[in-house]
Amino acid sequence: MIIAANFKTNHTRAATKAYLAKVTAYIAEAEISDEVMVFPPATALCRSEGDVTVGAQNAWPTDNGAYTGEIGTEQLDEFGIHTILIGHSERRHILGESQEVVAEKFAYFKALGFRIVYCIGEPLEVRDAGSETLMAYLAEQLEGIDLGYGNLVIAYEPVWAIGTGRVPSENEIELIHGALAKLTKAPLLYGGSVKVGNVAPILALKHVDGALVGSGALDPDDFCKMIATAKQINKQEV
Numbered sequence: 001m002i003i004a005a006n007f008k009t010n011h012t013r014a015a016t017k018a019y020l021a022k023v024t025a026y027i028a029e030a031e032i033s034d035e036v037m038v039f040p041p042a043t044a045l046c047r048s049e050g051d052v053t054v055g056a057q058n059a060w061p062t063d064n065g066a067y068t069g070e071i072g073t074e075q076l077d078e079f080g081i082h083t084i085l086i087g088h089s090e091r092r093h094i095l096g097e098s099q100e101v102v103a104e105k106f107a108y109f110k111a112l113g114f115r116i117v118y119c120i121g122e123p124l125e126v127r128d129a130g131s132e133t134l135m136a137y138l139a140e141q142l143e144g145i146d147l148g149y150g151n152l153v154i155a156y157e158p159v160w161a162i163g164t165g166r167v168p169s170e171n172e173i174e175l176i177h178g179a180l181a182k183l184t185k186a187p188l189l190y191g192g193s194v195k196v197g198n199v200a201p202i203l204a205l206k207h208v209d210g211a212l213v214g215s216g217a218l219d220p221d222d223f224c225k226m227i228a229t230a231k232q233i234n235k236q237e238v
């Protein structure tokens with residue numbers, strides 16, 4: 001399984017350092033073999049520590065240049081970062097990133113062999129329009145994306161579930177992940193209001209290979225509890 005924490009615009013460099021120290025110590029002590037990723041803000045980027053992969057929440061498809069406010073691979077290389085989130089709904093909907101830009105980023109980081117956690121998800125009105133509209137919307141978000149890319153992870157994060165405390169039913173998640181599994185062999189993460197209290201039934205669902213967690217993972221102790229749950233579920237599958 002893959003358990004990932006997206007800090008978004010939270011935590012400082014010092015807080016990230018302390019967070020990683022706690023999580024890496026836990027992983028070693030609990031003999032965790034699941035993949036654990038942490039995406040701090042750009043100002044707190046650092047080298048991967050122990051068995052925790054540190055990834056970037058965003059970067060512009062360039063090595064360097066004139067892109068005010070952005071970072072490129074020159075800044076990622078400083079910390080050996082080779083993992084990136086692309087297509088997160090907050091970048092699509094709040095920051096206005098088009099599918100064209102998202103696909104351009106995908107192509108750029110794919111060419112560099114990055115591990116790409118590619119995010120898709122529908123707003124509430126699309127979900128309410130029924131499963132056909134929903135799947136067509138998700139298909140548009142996959143336009144220009146190589147679903148056969150070996151270093152790809154897909155995160156399904158319904159916009160209406162992000163930061164709201166609302167989660168789709170287990171049936172809904174299974175349906176969408178099942179449809180995605182027909183399109184790609186990439187691991188499929190669920191994201192959107194995942195917490196310590198609901199992570200177990202979500203991770204146990206068919207075609208759910210992990211979770212991408214925002215606010216519920218800001219506390220390292222909570223994140224460690226979720227990692228422990230993933231281990232527990234793996235055991236039950238064996």
Ligand SMILES: O=C(CO)COP(=O)(O)O
Nearest residue numbers: 006162163192193214215
């Ligand atoms: O957007 C998310 C992770 O990328 C999910 O955020 P929350 O877990 O805060 O709902």
